[in-house]
Amino acid sequence: MKKNLPDRYFYPAVFIYEDGQEIAVDFPDLGVATSGTSEDDALLSARELLGCVMCGLEEDGEPIPAPSALSAIQPKENERVVLVDAYMPSVRLASVNRxxxxxxxxxxxxxxxxxxxxxxxxxxxxxxxxxxxxLA
Structure with a gap:
């Protein structure tokens, strides 16, 4: 794994609200999505997904896409743009301890x-x- 990796990543996510459905969460810069049964659950799912994606990119030596500015994303009426973060030291540690x-x-x-x-x-x-x- 590379040295000098950031402790946190911040990416905009689009929360999509549809009647009778889970809240969909799309990361336009990363091409991945998740969902949640409530806003709290959707945010937790988004953080977990962001951490997994970024950890995978780091481990594979892939380029890290630059996050879009929140103002650059134009949500539809049933959408909200949210800045989601992933704290990577704990994500990386979980990956090592599998x-x-x-x-x-x-x-x-x-x-x-x-x-x-x-x-x-x-x-x-x-x-x-x-x-x-x-070690004990």
């Missing part, structure tokens, strides 16, 4: 004993690896 699957081999008797005791295999492996790597 889980991965690993296959492990155990003796059958040990597997059976652990299953009898409802052992969480993933947690035990994480704990053991942290201990082994002196």
């Amino acid at each position: 889980s991965v699957n690993r296959t492990v081999t155990l003796p059958a008797w040990l597997n059976a004993a652990a299953l009898e005791r409802n052992v969480n295999f993933s947690q035990v492996l994480q704990d053991a690896l942290k201990h082994q790597l002196h």
